Amino acid sequence: MSDYYVGKKEYFPKVGKIKYEGPKSDNPLAFKYYDPEKKIGKKTMKDHLRFAVAYWHSFCADGTDPFGSATLAQPWKTDAKKPMDAAVHKLDAAFEFFSKLGVGYYCFHDRDLAPEGATPAESEKNLFTMVRKAKKLQKATGVKLLWGTANLFSHPRFMNGAATNPEFGVVALAATQVKAAIDATIELRGQGYTFWGGREGYMSLMNTDLKKEKDHLARFLIMARDYGRKHGFKGTFYIEPKPMEPAKHQYDFDTETVIGFLRHYGLDRDFRLNIEANHAELAGHDFIHELETAAAAGFFGSVDANRGDARNGWDTDQFPNSYYETALAMYAILRAGGFTTGGLNFDAKIRRNSIDHADLFLAHIGGMDAFAAGLVIADKMIADRKISAFVKKRYISFNTPEGVKFAGGKMTLEQLSAIGEKVGYGKAGLKSGKQEYLENLFNQYLLGL
Numbered sequence: 271m272s273d274y275y276v277g278k279k280e281y282f283p284k285v286g287k288i289k290y291e292g293p294k295s296d297n298p299l300a301f302k303y304y305d306p307e308k309k310i311g312k313k314t315m316k317d318h319l320r321f322a323v324a325y326w327h328s329f330c331a332d333g334t335d336p337f338g339s340a341t342l343a344q345p346w347k348t349d350a351k352k353p354m355d356a357a358v359h360k361l362d363a364a365f366e367f368f369s370k371l372g373v374g375y376y377c378f379h380d381r382d383l384a385p386e387g388a389t390p391a392e393s394e395k396n397l398f399t400m401v402r403k404a405k406k407l408q409k410a411t412g413v414k415l416l417w418g419t420a421n422l423f424s425h426p427r428f429m430n431g432a433a434t435n436p437e438f439g440v441v442a443l444a445a446t447q448v449k450a451a452i453d454a455t456i457e458l459r460g461q462g463y464t465f466w467g468g469r470e471g472y473m474s475l476m477n478t479d480l481k482k483e484k485d486h487l488a489r490f491l492i493m494a495r496d497y498g499r500k501h502g503f504k505g506t507f508y509i510e511p512k513p514m515e516p517a518k519h520q521y522d523f524d525t526e527t528v529i530g531f532l533r534h535y536g537l538d539r540d541f542r543l544n545i546e547a548n549h550a551e552l553a554g555h556d557f558i559h560e561l562e563t564a565a566a567a568g569f570f571g572s573v574d575a576n577r578g579d580a581r582n583g584w585d586t587d588q589f590p591n592s593y594y595e596t597a598l599a600m601y602a603i604l605r606a607g608g609f610t611t612g613g614l615n616f617d618a619k620i621r622r623n624s625i626d627h628a629d630l631f632l633a634h635i636g637g638m639d640a641f642a643a644g645l646v647i648a649d650k651m652i653a654d655r656k657i658s659a660f661v662k663k664r665y666i667s668f669n670t671p672e673g674v675k676f677a678g679g680k681m682t683l684e685q686l687s688a689i690g691e692k693v694g695y696g697k698a699g700l701k702s703g704k705q706e707y708l709e710n711l712f713n714q715y716l717l718g719l
């Protein structure tokens with residue numbers, strides 16, 4: 271048996287273990303920048319980046335889109351007669367892939383791992399049959415679960431939402447899934463549990479009681495949190511913001527909205543954010559804006575690493591490949607203290623015409639190299655201190671005794687206004703922001719790889 275597959279069959283026989291060969295390598299199936307054991311500061315690249323593969327895109331989605339049918343071969347689906355056999359083969363293929371690629375983590379929805387049964391009890395039984403198998407494969411390969419979640423958006427019963435559904439019975443059915451998915455996450459020692467509000471939003475306000483739905487969503491999350499904590503889940507709960515798609519408006523619109531929601535409903539101790547690059551873009555934000563906003567409020571948690579297409583207004587979920595973006599992202603992540611329970615989950619899919627055997631590997635290699643390069647660049651930017659020193663200096667006037675009093679809440683508007691009188695119009699405020707200088711400097715770091 272090969273070192274890198276643990277099932278009965280090898281699903282990617284033409285690909286071996288992916289190795290680091292350096293920037294000069296012309297081997298497409300090798301890392302150019304991701305050198306897992308290389309130290310950047312105090313941690314290895316592997317420990318900084320904590321890469322995870324998204325089970326749904328890589329092993330479940332088959333290239334179907336609204337205009338056409340499946341295009342991806344996925345032999346683990348075609349060589350099984352029963353849905354549970356297909357689930358086992360898929361699991362074997364996935365762990366072979368994780369091991370050959372050398373990622374430390376994966377993420378799943380309940381329905382990615384096991385098919386729904388005829389009743390909630392049968393669905394749970396299917397899930398746990400697969401959880402037991404996944405546990406063995408985790409042990410055999412050393413690959414861990416970054417986070418688990420429940421799919422509360424694909425089945426037609428969720429067409430009007432899950433926790434925010436106007437029908438109580440559907441909310442209760444969503445609970446059967448979340449309870450089992452939290453149990454599965456605990457059993458597999460998952461480090462996080464994610465809520466992406468798939469259809470938690472509205473298509474029209476004409477038929478929606480917005481306040482009631484938000485209250486229900488909070489109530490549901492409180493129950494899930496309490497259940498998880500009671501049953502020994504010590505990891506982090508994440509909310510993954512997204513402004514729209516599939517709903518016209520989703521309640522978890524963006525980072526700032528979610529932070530307000532968590533604080534309003536008293537969920538701010540247990541929940542952090544899982545920030546997805548493509549979702550940031552849909553909300554009209556830069557990826558780094560969402561990261562900085564979460565970090566500033568102490569809510570930074572994890573990342574769904576992907577990208578959109580600048581020309582499209584939808585969630586294209588492509589693999590990240592812009593070193594500019596990954597360097598800025600890693601700059602924000604490192605300054606936020608890096609990952610603890612979180613990591614970089616490739617919530618990304620190969621294109622439906624990427625049908626070659628090795629395309630799934632090439633996509634992940636590109637994404638991993640992009641973040642490894644981003645890490646090296648960000649580390650240099652931080653060590654060099656030019657940018658941080660500039661930013662610090664920009665606010666230096668707040669270090670005066672009056673500035674300190676103001677920021678510490680020890681000043682009235684009358685006192686502040688009296689200072690303004692003294693300052694006078696003169697040349698106050700006429701200072702360059704030096705944006706172009708800083709952008710040029712950033713490009714130097716970028717190309718100084």
Ligand code: XUL
Pocket residue numbers: 379419464466510512546574585617
């Ligand atoms: C959908 C999305 C999900 C979540 C997990 O846009 O990002 O895959 O990451 O439910």
Ligand code: CO
Pocket residue numbers: 466510546574617
């Ligand atoms: Co995502």
